[in-house]
Amino acid sequence: MSNITISLPDGSERELPEESTVLDLAASIGSGLRKAAVAATVDGRDVDLGTVLHDGNEVSIVTNDTEAGRHVLRHSTAHVLAQAVTQLFPGAKFTIGPAIENGFYYDFELPDGGTFSEADLEAIEAKMREIVKENQPFMRSEHSLDDAKEIFADQPYKVEMIERVEAAQQDGDAADAEDAGEVGDGSTISAYRNTDAFIDMCVGPHVPSTGKLGFFKLQRVSGAYWRGNEKGPMLQRIYGTAWESKQALQAHLQQLEEALKRDHRKLAVEQDLLSFPSQLGGGLAVWHPKGATIRKLIEDYSRQRHEHGGYEFVYTPHLANAKLFETSGHLDFYADGMYPPMEMDNGTYYPKPMNCPMHCLIFDSRQRSYRELPLRLFELGTVYRYERAGTLHGLLRIRGFTMDDSHIYCSEEQLADEISSLISFVLSVLGAFGFDEFTFNLSTKDPDKSVGSAEIWDRATEALRSALVGQGLDYSVKEGDAAFYGPKIDIHVRDAIGRSWQLSTIQVDFNLPERFDLEFVGADNNRHRPIMLHRALFGSVERFFGVLLEHYAGAFPTWLAPVQVRVLPVAVAHEDYAADVAAQLREAGARVEVAAADDGLGKRIRTAKMDKLPYVLVVGDDDTAAKTVGVNPRGGDVERDVPLDEFIGRFTSEVADAESAALGS
RNA sequence: GCCCAGAUAGCUCAGUCGGUAGAGCAACGCAUUCGUAAUGCGUAGGUCGUGGGUUCGAUUCCCACUCUGGGCUCCA
Secondary structure, eight states, X not given: OOEEEEEOTTSOEEEEETTOBHHHHHHHHOHHHHHHEEEEEETTEEEOTTOBOOTTOBEEEEETTSHHHHHHHHHHHHHHHHHHXXXXXXXXXXXXXOEETTEEEEEEEOGGGOOOOHHXXXXXXXXXXXXXXXXXXXXXXXEEHHHHXXXXXXXXXXXXXXXXXXXXXXXXXXXXXXXXXXXXSSSEEEEEESSSSOEEXXXXXXXXXXXXXXXXXXXXXXXXXXXXXXXXXXXXXXXXXXXXXXXXXXXXXXXXXXXXXXXHHHHHHHTTOEEOOTTTOTTOOEEOXXXXXXXXXXHHHHHHHHHHTTOEEOOOOSEEEHHHHHHHSHHHHHGGGSOOOEEETTXXXXXXXXXXXXXXXXXXXXOEEGGGOSEEEEEXXXXXXXXXXXXXXXXXXXXXXXXXXXEEEEOGGGHHHHHHHHHHHHHHHHHTTTOOOEEEEEEOOOTTXXXXXXXXXXXXXXXXXXXXXXXXXXEEEETTOSBTTBOEEXXXXXXXXXXXXXXXXXXXXXXXXXXXXXXXXXXXXXXXXXXXXXEEEEEEHHHHHHHHHHXXXXXXXXXXXXXXXXXXXXXXXXXHHHHHHHHHHHHTTOOEEEOOTTSOHHHHHHHHHHTTOSEEEEEOHHHHHHTEEEEEETTSOOEEEEEHHHHHHHHHHHHHHHHHHHTTO
16 A cells, blocks of 8 residues: 655645545644644645545644634534534424634524523533534535435425525526535535434534534524524524633633623613613613713813814704705615604704714805815714614614714815824824724725715725825725725724724715715815715714723723722821812812711722722821821722822822823823 | 513612512611721611503513613614
């Protein structure tokens, strides 16, 4: 028997006996690799470990501790879930079950419109563990379309998918990406069989057997539309998470717990920042004094930056005549997302869903010269959007919110510079809130849905792109993701526990200047159409506040903390001195309060720590005599006998430094 | 809007197989005056989300609505 030679990613080669599989190869390299291997890539194709190798193959082994490896684990675990459900719920139809970020899901239809309960999840998970224990093989097979339809005759959703592949082939299209993951796009259908009773259509690859799985947990059950179609059947979806080891699973679950602890809705109640009274209606918040203090600081900071950034401030009303939104096109495109109209004074009025039409009216209020451009109009403008009831989510999805909204009117020649300085501006402002990791998406034209000439789209897209490149920023292109009126850049930030949030957007608009017939007189004494940029840094102040609350886990930095210092007199006798300390701090600009000595000191320290105050000052006999304070900073060590003047100096310079750093000066 | 789950004191939650409810924390009062993460005792606090139905009787069972949570869909 002759040997075959295969090559590995590091360029090395290995000889193996003929008929060797990928798993044999892994074993020949080392037992650790054999255990960690879950699949492989052979000559660029994703395959199972059982695949027989041929002379000259280029093989890369996929291990379970990589994203690709976890993807295989998760997809395989989804199959186990489907098998468990079909065993426990006879007659259940299974549809698709992909791996997703951190886990997987599978969608089912239960007989007679049945639904899963939380209790069912436990039973299903127990059944899955049995299947894992049985170490069932994942046996791959290939079938003609007709045979596949036979095999899945009692699974109407699978049959539908096969028929789609059939239709796609007849049309010469590739199958839907969604289906491709399940069935492949070739002329045959691949499937994986675990037992005589359970086979699922799947392009693979899968782990060799269910025994390779096990570090998983079912998380929740929810409804999901078949093919995401709102008018299609509502299926039952089970979500789970799966990992390569117990440690990785636990780390993930811990991360989820951490996120739960940081939930802005929970922290907002705990810290008395704001609330959503049910009497007010869904998606509408009231801001309590402490939340309002932080919000005001954020807004003041934003105003200050915009003032320095060459913006002019404007105010516009909350209502507008329907004609305005007819002109802007919002009624054509977004009527469903607007609050219903009010009839008054023989006219129809709407709460505004956007500030831009009104800013266009300001631009249009008199003749404009090229000397005025770029004209940057800024407003913290509150808008109202009718978000569907099921989509509301704390401050992150809300019906009344305030955009840090600006519309910049400029000439085409100014566009590139304007965008470039805008990006620096965004990063600098967001950086002040401790965000230092950004990702950028460039959304390009949707050919089926756009206004404006191809030429101007190209130039605008190029302006956005070159602004990103010019600053050395990596970005992903989202083909066809632009709004109909122009291309855009979306900016995401990574928060303290690694989550990504979309905040800022910079959008080029060719549409509104056209619709409002905006013009300026150029140096050539001719009339020209300006280009308009929509941009928001926070997006919505409310949403930004929610993100910030989670980012800081409620522990706002000193410059933003609603209460910066709490003074604790050790005993009643020290209350006068405590009040004096507070007064002097207040005089120096600090937000300070005194906690009277009617509770134990330990108790008051604890409360202050739970309140996440930046500074706790303890004052007793020694301090009263020597005009000192005991300083207990958040996250630092206690320091006794600090002269009050010294503390005030330190405190004010800390805040001043933070502010000047934030202002980028 | 759709699927599922939920709503009991300011907060976190227990409870009533149908007979109008209880704890901890918070609040308030009294005592304690204390040097860095919970002093003790006591008091008050709830039309059990809203409205209807069934019932001798509903916080509990049923229906509708509102709000909330997890998803789906949507997000200018």
